[in-house]
Amino acid sequence: MIKEYRIQIILGLVVLLLAAAAYQQGGAEMALQGLTAGVRLLIRELPLLTAAFLTAGLLQVLISRELVTKWLGQEAGLKGILLACLGGGLIPGGPYAYYPIAGALMKSGAGLGVLIAFVTAKNLWSVTRLPLEIAILGFRVTFQRILITLLIPPLIGILAENLFGGQIETIREQADS
Amino acid sequence: MNAATLILWVIALILAGFAWKKSSAALQRGLKLTWSTFRRNAAVLVIAFLIVGYVAVLSPTELVRHWIGPASGMRGILVAELVGMLLPGGPYVVFPLIAVLYESGASIAAVITLVTSWSTTALLTLSFELPFMGARFTLIRWGLGLTIPLLAGTAALLLL
Numbered sequence: 001m002i003k004e005y006r007i008q009i010i011l012g013l014v015v016l017l018l019a020a021a022a023y024q025q026g027g028a029e030m031a032l033q034g035l036t037a038g039v040r041l042l043i044r045e046l047p048l049l050t051a052a053f054l055t056a057g058l059l060q061v062l063i064s065r066e067l068v069t070k071w072l073g074q075e076a077g078l079k080g081i082l083l084a085c086l087g088g089g090l091i092p093g094g095p096y097a098y099y100p101i102a103g104a105l106m107k108s109g110a111g112l113g114v115l116i117a118f119v120t121a122k123n124l125w126s127v128t129r130l131p132l133e134i135a136i137l138g139f140r141v142t143f144q145r146i147l148i149t150l151l152i153p154p155l156i157g158i159l160a161e162n163l164f165g166g167q168i169e170t171i172r173e174q175a176d177s
Numbered sequence: 178m179n180a181a182t183l184i185l186w187v188i189a190l191i192l193a194g195f196a197w198k199k200s201s202a203a204l205q206r207g208l209k210l211t212w213s214t215f216r217r218n219a220a221v222l223v224i225a226f227l228i229v230g231y232v233a234v235l236s237p238t239e240l241v242r243h244w245i246g247p248a249s250g251m252r253g254i255l256v257a258e259l260v261g262m263l264l265p266g267g268p269y270v271v272f273p274l275i276a277v278l279y280e281s282g283a284s285i286a287a288v289i290t291l292v293t294s295w296s297t298t299a300l301l302t303l304s305f306e307l308p309f310m311g312a313r314f315t316l317i318r319w320g321l322g323l324t325i326p327l328l329a330g331t332a333a334l335l336l337l
Contacts (some may be wrong), residue, residue: 007265009299011224018231030234038230041273042223049222049269050215051185058192061203078318092252094267095305115310116318117195120325123296129268131188135181136272137279137288145289149325156321164317175311 045136052132059092062136067168069104072118077112081157084114087120092128106175112168113161121153187316188283218269225270232277245287254330257287261294274308274337290330297322 024033072080078096091098102115110118125146134142198203245253245260264271275295279288298319306315 003304008220008224009271010265011221011228011270015224015227015231018235022235025235033228034231034234036230037220037234041229041233042226043225045273048179048185049266050271051182051189052217052269053211053215054189054208055185055192056207057214058189058204059206060209060210061196062192062199065272066182073253080326095302096244099302101306106314107309112314112317115314116321119318120297120322124293124325126296131181131185132268133272133292135185136276137292141279141288144285145292145329148289148329148336149293152325152328156325159313160317160321167313167317171311171314171317174313175309 007106084118088118089125113157116160117157242282247284257290286333294326
């Protein structure tokens with residue numbers, strides 16, 4: 001139960017802390033101001049958030065997980081790593097969605113470099129997250145962020161494969177047990 | 178309604194068209210998934226925006242500028258990496274938080290580090306990575322992954 005609501009509890013505590021800070025700085029008036037500012041901002045961003053949720057939900061239907069898994073499980077080497085980056089960048093959903101996929105890829109025989117590239121590309125290239133990132137952080141910041149992190153997924157995949165690729169069997173056995 | 182919202186709605190409608198072309202059941206499934214994601218995130222969303230509201234009202238400009246402002250250099254990048262790891266929740270929660278930090282005086286390099294650190298090494302994702310991938314994989318990925326925000330932040334410091 002606590003585990004399920006972990007994020008809510010942590011964030012709730014942060015709200016309380018901030019409310020206390022506001023109260024200390026400007027009394028009940030400022031504590032209330034923070035509350036109304038938050039609600040006002042949420043209402044203002046609601047049309048944007050609704051569209052973002054819709055985009056994510058529809059992409060989940062349009063990009064089938066089975067297809068990506070089937071497509072990536074058999075490729076290896078540099079080609080596999082690059083395909084994994086592409087798949088990771090395209091696949092929608094949070095860690096509750098992409099780690100089960102990565103786990104399935106591992107079971108179906110994917111190498112370490114492919115797996116690391118897949119997870120890292122999901123983290124840095126995520127196409128489904130992009131509209132929201134641009135909308136909230138702005139085009140310039142997002143564009144600079146992407147440019148700077150663009151090469152990281154394939155590079156880290158290659159690095160992982162070369163440094164630790166031999167351990168994949170041990171990793172697979174450990175994840176199975 | 179601003180341009181970003183409009184564009185996002187156009188994208189959503191185009192995707193809805195694609196889903197509908199696939200089959201009306203696919204469109205329905207997409208809408209259902211949207212609704213369930215929304216419901217799962219609703220409470221967190223409200224709480225996150227309360228945080229954003231309080232940060233905006235408290236306007237901790239000096240604090241933010243001191244720790245992750247343009248003059249904070251490498252130390253700022255390290256702080257941003259740490260804060261990024263601690264940020265909880267998905268993009269709906271995290272981007273507004275980072276945006277309010279940016280408005281309060283965080284440097285662009287720090288913002289890039291925050292986004293990168295939260296995406297690659299958020300502590301809370303461990304609860305999915307460990308059970309599905311095992312300890313050894315997690316250790317290797319984190320060992321390599323911890324350097325990513327640092328690299329991105331340093332590159333941003335030097336280039337931007």
